[in-house]
Amino acid sequence: MSDVDVEVEGARMGPEEAERIEVTVGAVAPGGHCVARLDGQVVFVRHALPGERVVAEVTEVHRGFLRADAVTVLAAAPQRVEPPCPYAGPGRCGGCDLQHVAPEAQRDWKASVVREQLTRLGGLTDAEVDALDPQVAALPGGPLGWRSRVRYAVDAAGRAGLLKHRSHEVVPVDRCLIAHPAVQETRVLAADGTRWPEAEAVEVVASTGGDVTVTAVTEGVGTPVRGPATVREVAAGRDWALPAGSFWQVHPAAADTLVAAVLELLEPRAGESAWDLYGGAGLFAAALADRVGPTGRVTLVEAAADGVRAARENLADTERVEVVAARVETALARRRITGPVDVVVLDPPRAGAGAQVVRGLVAAAPRAVAYVACDPAAFARDVRTFTAAGWRLAALRGFDLFPMTQHVELVGLLLPPAREG
Numbered sequence: 001m002s003d004v005d006v007e008v009e010g011a012r013m014g015p016e017e018a019e020r021i022e023v024t025v026g027a028v029a030p031g032g033h034c035v036a037r038l039d040g041q042v043v044f045v046r047h048a049l050p051g052e053r054v055v056a057e058v059t060e061v062h063r064g065f066l067r068a069d070a071v072t073v074l075a076a077a078p079q080r081v082e083p084p085c086p087y088a089g090p091g092r093c094g095g096c097d098l099q100h101v102a103p104e105a106q107r108d109w110k111a112s113v114v115r116e117q118l119t120r121l122g123g124l125t126d127a128e129v130d131a132l133d134p135q136v137a138a139l140p141g142g143p144l145g146w147r148s149r150v151r152y153a154v155d156a157a158g159r160a161g162l163l164k165h166r167s168h169e170v171v172p173v174d175r176c177l178i179a180h181p182a183v184q185e186t187r188v189l190a191a192d193g194t195r196w197p198e199a200e201a202v203e204v205v206a207s208t209g210g211d212v213t214v215t216a217v218t219e220g221v222g223t224p225v226r227g228p229a230t231v232r233e234v235a236a237g238r239d240w241a242l243p244a245g246s247f248w249q250v251h252p253a254a255a256d257t258l259v260a261a262v263l264e265l266l267e268p269r270a271g272e273s274a275w276d277l278y279g280g281a282g283l284f285a286a287a288l289a290d291r292v293g294p295t296g297r298v299t300l301v302e303a304a305a306d307g308v309r310a311a312r313e314n315l316a317d318t319e320r321v322e323v324v325a326a327r328v329e330t331a332l333a334r335r336r337i338t339g340p341v342d343v344v345v346l347d348p349p350r351a352g353a354g355a356q357v358v359r360g361l362v363a364a365a366p367r368a369v370a371y372v373a374c375d376p377a378a379f380a381r382d383v384r385t386f387t388a389a390g391w392r393l394a395a396l397r398g399f400d401l402f403p404m405t406q407h408v409e410l411v412g413l414l415l416p417p418a419r420e421g
Helices: 003-010 103-120 126-132 254-266 283-292 305-314 328-333 355-364 376-388
Strands: 020-029 033-038 041-046 053-062 065-075 136-138 149-154 160-163 170-172 201-206 212-218 221-226 230-235 238-243 273-277 297-302 321-325 343-346 368-373 392-400 409-415
Touching: 020 041, 020 065, 020 103, 033 065, 041 053, 103 126, 103 136, 103 376, 103 392, 126 392, 230 254, 238 305, 254 283, 254 343, 254 368, 254 392, 254 409, 273 283, 283 297, 283 321, 283 343, 297 305, 305 321, 328 355, 343 355, 355 376, 368 376, 376 392, 376 409
Parallel strands: 041 065, 136 392, 273 297, 273 343, 297 321, 343 368
Antiparallel strands: 020 033, 020 053, 033 041, 053 065, 149 160, 149 201, 160 170, 201 212, 212 221, 230 238, 368 409, 392 409
16 A cells, blocks of 8 residues: 555545534525535535634535534624524424524525526526616515414324424424414414324415314325315405315415516506416416406416316306416427417426426517516526527516525516517
8 A cells, every 4th residue: 555545545534424613604505505615615504694603513414515504603693683483493493494594684695595596597697687686575474473384294203393404303393483373373283282193294274264274194195184175365356265285375475465576577468368377276367367358368277186176166257267287398389278478477386497398488479478486596597598598587576475484486577589678
């Protein structure tokens, strides 16, 4: 064995899991982290703020980067606050990423992430992003007590709780502070003396229409044990009836906020044709139908069977809305929906619409697309595909639909080349 081999064999390869390191924290990053560096190696640090000096405990070791939790703050940033929930912090509940950050600074944090994703993944220049002026607006109600749909995991002892970050380990809690008060009052947690020996999860819904439903989930199947199986939501000037387990925005003010933003950006006109893609129960389709009027038409595309049923039932009184049960990419490729189309609402799942759907929309040549996004990275990738086809991101709105977490909702206006200027 050579001297070089001996030196390499004895060399320290870097920190290991559970080891503590001292770092100065840099810029925010997607996922509720900040970026630090240790001897040139990237460290993604949770529970920290930019500019802080912290002692961080390594939680994961990967080739090229580490993950770590800030366990001691040596020099705190002015935006740091005491987390209101005793379960927020290293090694505890992973549901809230930003409880240690003042609410206004949380929104600045999210705006910084949006800006970074649009430049790094979206291919926009700093000047183009500056012109968009990404900001994140607060919704009514404050940072606590907003979550109207909560899924509690159940541990081996039958106790309902919440999961640790990047883990299947259940943290039993006495209450979740971001849960809506009506959710907290259901007394489904271990601290309330309740056990769920047969369930793998417990889902609680507190609808904007005043319904409260508790559902036990066993082997992936939900069974309501308290409250109605169908709940009433109120949004966009009408009532909605849908199964308690169906998708609906979790913030009580979210649905109306997003509808207002979409209508403001798209400006639908009487007599126009509109598409609502990934339309769910039909929230945007209903709002579009009101604007395009009796001489216009709206086509809603949804793949999930429960969403299709909810849309058809809730929009049965609106003849000018057609509901198409299909995957969006399939509907576009096989001409299940046909043009001409004037305006489009694109509200894909977290993974984004993808290049195939974007290219299909470009080919359909609407005058405007309102893109509703729950993931800035997926949104930025799709923006890049639009801009490669000559389109531009003309306006952007950000909303803090998920206070105390790293998540942010965006509504962007995309215009084709003919609309420039």
